[in-house]
Protein backbone atom coordinates (compact mmCIF):
# COMPACT_ATOMS: atom_id res chain seq x y z
CA UNK A 1 0.00 0.00 0.00
CA UNK A 2 0.83 3.67 -0.03
CA UNK A 3 1.26 6.00 2.96
CA UNK A 4 -1.43 8.57 3.90
CA UNK A 5 1.17 11.24 4.40
CA UNK A 6 4.66 11.96 3.03
CA UNK A 7 7.28 14.27 4.51
CA UNK A 8 8.93 16.30 1.81
CA UNK A 9 12.55 17.15 2.66
CA UNK A 10 13.17 20.25 0.53
CA UNK A 11 16.76 20.61 -0.71
CA UNK A 12 16.43 23.45 -3.24
CA UNK A 13 18.31 26.11 -1.27
CA UNK A 14 21.20 23.69 -0.68
CA UNK A 15 21.41 20.98 -3.36
CA UNK A 16 19.80 23.34 -5.86
CA UNK A 17 21.77 26.51 -5.34
CA UNK A 18 25.13 24.79 -4.73
CA UNK A 19 25.12 23.82 -8.38
CA UNK A 20 24.08 27.08 -10.00
CA UNK A 21 26.82 29.00 -11.78
CA UNK A 22 25.36 32.23 -10.50
CA UNK A 23 26.06 33.19 -6.91
CA UNK A 24 22.63 34.14 -5.64
CA UNK A 25 22.44 37.15 -3.35
CA UNK A 26 21.93 36.26 0.31
CA UNK A 27 18.75 38.35 0.49
CA UNK A 28 17.25 36.37 -2.41
CA UNK A 29 18.17 33.09 -0.72
CA UNK A 30 16.50 34.23 2.50
CA UNK A 31 13.36 35.21 0.59
CA UNK A 32 13.40 31.85 -1.24
CA UNK A 33 13.48 29.91 2.05
CA UNK A 34 10.80 32.14 3.55
CA UNK A 35 8.55 31.53 0.54
CA UNK A 36 9.15 27.76 0.64
CA UNK A 37 8.05 27.75 4.29
CA UNK A 38 5.03 29.85 3.39
CA UNK A 39 4.11 27.29 0.71
CA UNK A 40 3.82 24.70 3.47
CA UNK A 41 7.15 22.88 3.37
CA UNK A 42 8.04 21.72 6.87
CA UNK A 43 11.66 20.62 6.36
CA UNK A 44 14.02 22.83 4.37
CA UNK A 45 17.74 22.12 4.03
CA UNK A 46 18.97 25.68 3.95
CA UNK A 47 22.71 25.63 3.25
CA UNK A 48 26.09 23.92 3.88
CA UNK A 49 28.94 24.58 6.25
CA UNK A 50 31.50 23.08 3.89
CA UNK A 51 34.78 24.63 2.78
CA UNK A 52 33.82 27.90 1.04
CA UNK A 53 36.41 27.31 -1.69
CA UNK A 54 34.83 23.95 -2.51
CA UNK A 55 31.31 25.41 -2.78
CA UNK A 56 31.50 29.21 -3.15
CA UNK A 57 27.76 29.33 -3.88
CA UNK A 58 27.06 28.58 -0.20
CA UNK A 59 29.92 30.53 1.39
CA UNK A 60 27.37 32.88 2.95
CA UNK A 61 25.85 30.15 5.18
CA UNK A 62 26.20 31.99 8.50
CA UNK A 63 24.98 35.27 7.06
CA UNK A 64 21.98 33.53 5.48
CA UNK A 65 20.91 31.82 8.72
CA UNK A 66 21.20 35.09 10.65
CA UNK A 67 18.67 36.65 8.26
CA UNK A 68 15.99 33.98 8.55
CA UNK A 69 12.93 34.60 10.67
CA UNK A 70 11.10 31.33 10.30
CA UNK A 71 7.97 29.93 11.88
CA UNK A 72 8.25 27.86 15.06
CA UNK A 73 8.57 24.13 14.37
CA UNK A 74 10.06 24.43 10.90
CA UNK A 75 13.01 22.06 10.50
CA UNK A 76 16.03 23.66 8.82
CA UNK A 77 18.93 21.18 8.63
CA UNK A 78 22.29 22.14 7.15
CA UNK A 79 25.04 20.06 5.56
CA UNK A 80 28.18 19.58 7.68
CA UNK A 81 31.15 17.42 6.61
CA UNK A 82 33.50 17.68 9.58
CA UNK A 83 34.17 19.22 12.98
CA UNK A 84 35.13 22.59 11.51
CA UNK A 85 31.74 22.65 9.77
CA UNK A 86 30.02 21.64 13.01
CA UNK A 87 31.72 24.51 14.89
CA UNK A 88 30.39 26.95 12.33
CA UNK A 89 26.91 25.41 12.37
CA UNK A 90 26.72 25.49 16.18
CA UNK A 91 27.82 29.10 16.18
CA UNK A 92 24.94 29.82 13.80
CA UNK A 93 22.51 28.12 16.18
CA UNK A 94 21.40 25.14 14.09
CA UNK A 95 19.58 22.22 15.69
CA UNK A 96 19.80 19.70 12.88
CA UNK A 97 22.67 18.69 10.59
CA UNK A 98 23.28 16.23 7.76
CA UNK A 99 26.56 14.53 7.07
CA UNK A 100 27.22 13.11 3.63
CA UNK A 101 29.12 9.92 2.90
CA UNK A 102 30.19 8.39 -0.38
CA UNK A 103 29.59 4.76 -1.31
CA UNK A 104 32.43 4.90 -3.82
CA UNK A 105 36.16 5.64 -3.64
CA UNK A 106 36.24 8.06 -6.57
CA UNK A 107 33.46 10.24 -5.23
CA UNK A 108 34.90 10.15 -1.69
CA UNK A 109 38.10 11.56 -3.19
CA UNK A 110 36.41 14.16 -5.38
CA UNK A 111 33.74 15.32 -2.93
CA UNK A 112 35.46 14.94 0.45
CA UNK A 113 39.17 14.65 -0.35
CA UNK A 114 39.00 11.33 1.51
CA UNK A 115 38.42 7.60 1.07
CA UNK A 116 35.40 5.41 1.86
CA UNK A 117 37.11 4.28 5.05
CA UNK A 118 38.71 7.57 6.10
CA UNK A 119 35.49 9.56 5.72
CA UNK A 120 34.26 7.83 8.90
CA UNK A 121 37.22 9.20 10.86
CA UNK A 122 35.93 12.65 9.89
CA UNK A 123 32.27 11.83 10.63
CA UNK A 124 32.65 9.95 13.93
CA UNK A 125 33.77 12.86 16.16
CA UNK A 126 31.47 15.22 14.27
CA UNK A 127 28.37 13.11 14.93
CA UNK A 128 29.38 12.36 18.52
CA UNK A 129 29.72 16.06 19.34
CA UNK A 130 26.55 16.96 17.45
CA UNK A 131 24.56 14.39 19.43
CA UNK A 132 26.13 15.60 22.69
CA UNK A 133 24.94 19.11 21.78
CA UNK A 134 21.42 17.74 21.32
CA UNK A 135 21.33 18.02 17.53
CA UNK A 136 19.75 15.46 15.25
CA UNK A 137 21.90 14.05 12.49
CA UNK A 138 20.80 12.79 9.09
CA UNK A 139 23.21 10.72 7.02
CA UNK A 140 23.36 10.84 3.24
CA UNK A 141 24.84 8.05 1.16
CA UNK A 142 25.88 9.25 -2.30
CA UNK A 143 26.30 7.16 -5.47
CA UNK A 144 23.90 4.46 -4.26
CA UNK A 145 22.98 3.19 -7.72
CA UNK A 146 25.79 4.18 -10.04
CA UNK A 147 28.92 6.27 -10.17
CA UNK A 148 30.13 8.22 -13.22
CA UNK A 149 33.68 6.90 -12.86
CA UNK A 150 33.12 3.42 -11.40
CA UNK A 151 29.86 2.41 -13.08
CA UNK A 152 27.59 0.04 -11.17
CA UNK A 153 27.94 0.20 -7.40
CA UNK A 154 27.60 -3.11 -5.54
CA UNK A 155 24.62 -3.10 -3.17
CA UNK A 156 26.71 -4.50 -0.30
CA UNK A 157 29.07 -1.58 -0.57
CA UNK A 158 26.17 0.89 -0.24
CA UNK A 159 24.57 -0.96 2.68
CA UNK A 160 27.91 -1.14 4.52
CA UNK A 161 28.39 2.63 4.30
CA UNK A 162 24.77 3.32 5.30
CA UNK A 163 24.85 0.91 8.23
CA UNK A 164 28.01 2.59 9.54
CA UNK A 165 26.25 5.97 9.47
CA UNK A 166 23.36 4.52 11.49
CA UNK A 167 25.87 3.04 13.96
CA UNK A 168 27.38 6.49 14.40
CA UNK A 169 23.96 7.79 15.43
CA UNK A 170 22.23 9.09 12.30
CA UNK A 171 18.46 8.93 12.87
CA UNK A 172 17.74 8.82 9.15
CA UNK A 173 19.55 7.72 6.00
CA UNK A 174 18.96 9.46 2.70
CA UNK A 175 19.81 7.18 -0.21
CA UNK A 176 21.24 9.39 -2.94
CA UNK A 177 20.99 8.67 -6.62
CA UNK A 178 23.55 11.41 -7.12
CA UNK A 179 23.70 11.15 -10.91
CA UNK A 180 20.10 10.09 -11.52
CA UNK A 181 20.69 6.70 -13.15
CA UNK A 182 18.56 4.44 -10.94
CA UNK A 183 15.54 2.49 -12.17
CA UNK A 184 12.75 1.10 -9.96
CA UNK A 185 14.06 -2.47 -9.64
CA UNK A 186 17.27 -1.17 -8.12
CA UNK A 187 15.32 0.96 -5.64
CA UNK A 188 13.35 -2.03 -4.37
CA UNK A 189 16.52 -4.13 -4.14
CA UNK A 190 18.40 -1.51 -2.14
CA UNK A 191 15.57 -0.90 0.34
CA UNK A 192 15.20 -4.65 0.89
CA UNK A 193 18.96 -5.01 1.37
CA UNK A 194 18.91 -2.32 4.07
CA UNK A 195 15.98 -4.03 5.79
CA UNK A 196 17.89 -7.33 5.72
CA UNK A 197 20.85 -5.53 7.33
CA UNK A 198 18.64 -4.24 10.15
CA UNK A 199 18.01 -0.72 8.86
CA UNK A 200 14.22 -0.52 8.65
CA UNK A 201 12.29 1.42 6.06
CA UNK A 202 11.17 3.89 8.77
CA UNK A 203 14.77 5.17 8.84
CA UNK A 204 15.14 5.53 5.08
CA UNK A 205 14.59 8.57 2.90
CA UNK A 206 15.08 8.68 -0.86
CA UNK A 207 16.98 11.31 -2.85
CA UNK A 208 16.62 11.13 -6.61
CA UNK A 209 18.10 13.27 -9.33
CA UNK A 210 16.10 13.31 -12.56
CA UNK A 211 18.86 12.97 -15.17
CA UNK A 212 17.17 10.07 -16.98
CA UNK A 213 13.58 11.02 -16.11
CA UNK A 214 13.21 8.16 -13.63
CA UNK A 215 12.86 10.14 -10.40
CA UNK A 216 9.07 9.94 -10.05
CA UNK A 217 8.92 6.25 -10.94
CA UNK A 218 11.68 5.56 -8.44
CA UNK A 219 9.89 7.61 -5.78
CA UNK A 220 6.59 5.77 -6.24
CA UNK A 221 8.48 2.49 -5.98
CA UNK A 222 10.05 3.61 -2.70
CA UNK A 223 6.65 4.68 -1.33
CA UNK A 224 5.26 1.24 -2.13
CA UNK A 225 8.17 -0.24 -0.15
CA UNK A 226 7.11 1.88 2.84
CA UNK A 227 9.36 4.95 2.59
CA UNK A 228 7.61 8.14 3.79
CA UNK A 229 10.34 10.79 3.49
CA UNK A 230 11.24 12.06 0.03
CA UNK A 231 13.90 14.64 -0.87
CA UNK A 232 13.13 17.08 -3.66
CA UNK A 233 14.07 20.50 -4.89
CA UNK A 234 11.70 23.34 -5.73
CA UNK A 235 11.63 23.89 -9.48
CA UNK A 236 14.02 20.95 -9.96
CA UNK A 237 17.02 23.12 -9.15
CA UNK A 238 20.22 21.31 -8.50
CA UNK A 239 22.89 18.79 -9.25
CA UNK A 240 26.24 18.22 -7.65
CA UNK A 241 29.37 20.20 -8.45
CA UNK A 242 31.65 17.22 -7.83
CA UNK A 243 29.72 14.65 -9.89
CA UNK A 244 29.75 14.91 -13.65
CA UNK A 245 26.41 14.31 -15.35
CA UNK A 246 24.34 15.08 -12.29
CA UNK A 247 21.33 17.18 -13.18
CA UNK A 248 18.67 18.59 -10.92
CA UNK A 249 16.87 16.82 -8.13
CA UNK A 250 13.35 15.53 -8.50
CA UNK A 251 11.28 18.73 -8.65
CA UNK A 252 9.13 19.31 -5.57
CA UNK A 253 6.23 20.43 -7.79
CA UNK A 254 6.38 17.18 -9.79
CA UNK A 255 6.36 15.23 -6.53
CA UNK A 256 3.47 17.21 -5.05
CA UNK A 257 1.43 16.79 -8.24
CA UNK A 258 1.82 13.03 -8.00
CA UNK A 259 1.10 12.86 -4.27
CA UNK A 260 -1.93 15.18 -4.56
CA UNK A 261 -3.28 12.93 -7.29
CA UNK A 262 -2.83 9.89 -5.09
CA UNK A 263 -4.56 11.62 -2.19
CA UNK A 264 -1.37 11.55 -0.11
CA UNK A 265 -1.04 14.52 2.26
CA UNK A 266 2.02 16.78 2.13
CA UNK A 267 0.74 20.08 3.50
CA UNK A 268 2.18 21.87 0.47
CA UNK A 269 0.23 24.53 -1.45
CA UNK A 270 1.22 23.71 -5.04
CA UNK A 271 0.13 27.06 -6.45
CA UNK A 272 2.28 29.02 -3.98
CA UNK A 273 5.21 26.71 -4.65
CA UNK A 274 4.96 27.15 -8.42
CA UNK A 275 4.84 30.93 -8.00
CA UNK A 276 8.00 30.70 -5.88
CA UNK A 277 9.84 28.59 -8.46
CA UNK A 278 8.84 30.93 -11.29
CA UNK A 279 10.19 33.84 -9.23
CA UNK A 280 13.43 31.93 -8.48
CA UNK A 281 13.83 31.01 -12.16
CA UNK A 282 13.60 34.73 -12.91
CA UNK A 283 16.36 35.40 -10.40
CA UNK A 284 18.56 32.75 -12.04
CA UNK A 285 17.71 33.89 -15.55
CA UNK A 286 16.61 30.49 -16.81
CA UNK A 287 13.34 28.55 -16.91
CA UNK A 288 12.48 25.95 -14.28
CA UNK A 289 13.25 22.37 -15.28
CA UNK A 290 10.08 21.13 -13.59
CA UNK A 291 7.39 19.84 -15.94
CA UNK A 292 4.68 20.77 -13.45
CA UNK A 293 6.01 24.32 -13.12
CA UNK A 294 6.04 24.60 -16.92
CA UNK A 295 2.50 23.24 -17.17
CA UNK A 296 0.97 25.37 -14.42
CA UNK A 297 2.87 28.59 -15.02
CA UNK A 298 2.23 28.54 -18.78
Ligand code: HMG
Pocket residue numbers: 015018048049050051052054055079081082084085086088100111112113140141142143176177178179207239240241242
Ligand atom coordinates in the same frame (compact mmCIF):
# COMPACT_ATOMS: atom_id res chain seq x y z
P1 HMG B 1 40.18 19.43 2.81
O1 HMG B 1 40.83 20.44 1.93
O2 HMG B 1 40.72 18.03 2.83
O3 HMG B 1 40.09 20.02 4.30
O4 HMG B 1 38.65 19.39 2.43
P2 HMG B 1 41.12 19.94 5.50
O5 HMG B 1 40.44 19.26 6.62
O6 HMG B 1 42.43 19.43 5.02
O7 HMG B 1 41.28 21.48 5.88
C1 HMG B 1 41.89 22.43 4.99
C2 HMG B 1 41.49 23.84 5.38
O8 HMG B 1 40.09 23.97 5.18
C3 HMG B 1 41.73 24.18 6.85
O9 HMG B 1 42.04 25.57 6.90
C4 HMG B 1 40.41 23.99 7.48
O10 HMG B 1 40.17 24.76 8.64
C5 HMG B 1 39.47 24.42 6.38
P3 HMG B 1 43.56 26.07 7.06
O11 HMG B 1 44.02 25.43 8.34
O12 HMG B 1 44.28 25.54 5.86
O13 HMG B 1 43.41 27.55 7.09
N1 HMG B 1 38.17 23.75 6.51
C6 HMG B 1 36.97 24.38 6.54
N2 HMG B 1 36.63 25.67 6.47
C7 HMG B 1 35.32 25.96 6.57
N3 HMG B 1 34.35 25.02 6.71
C8 HMG B 1 34.66 23.72 6.78
C9 HMG B 1 36.03 23.37 6.69
N4 HMG B 1 36.65 22.18 6.71
C10 HMG B 1 37.96 22.43 6.61
N5 HMG B 1 33.71 22.80 6.95
C11 HMG B 1 36.36 19.06 3.05
C12 HMG B 1 37.76 18.50 3.08
C13 HMG B 1 35.41 17.99 3.55
C14 HMG B 1 36.30 20.27 3.98
C15 HMG B 1 36.02 19.50 1.61
O14 HMG B 1 36.24 18.42 0.76
C16 HMG B 1 34.61 19.99 1.43
O15 HMG B 1 34.23 21.05 1.93
N6 HMG B 1 33.76 19.23 0.67
C17 HMG B 1 32.37 19.58 0.48
C18 HMG B 1 31.92 19.27 -0.93
C19 HMG B 1 30.45 19.52 -1.07
O16 HMG B 1 29.86 20.34 -0.38
N7 HMG B 1 29.80 18.82 -2.02
C20 HMG B 1 28.41 18.94 -2.28
C21 HMG B 1 27.53 18.32 -1.23
S1 HMG B 1 27.34 16.55 -1.40
C22 HMG B 1 25.99 16.34 -2.43
O17 HMG B 1 25.53 17.28 -3.02
C23 HMG B 1 25.32 15.00 -2.51
C24 HMG B 1 23.94 14.97 -1.84
O18 HMG B 1 23.06 15.91 -2.44
C25 HMG B 1 23.31 13.56 -1.93
C26 HMG B 1 23.38 12.96 -3.34
O19 HMG B 1 22.80 13.54 -4.28
O20 HMG B 1 24.03 11.92 -3.45
C27 HMG B 1 24.07 15.31 -0.34
Ligand code: MG
Pocket residue numbers: 015176178207239240249
Ligand atom coordinates in the same frame (compact mmCIF):
# COMPACT_ATOMS: atom_id res chain seq x y z
MG1 MG C 1 21.92 15.52 -4.32
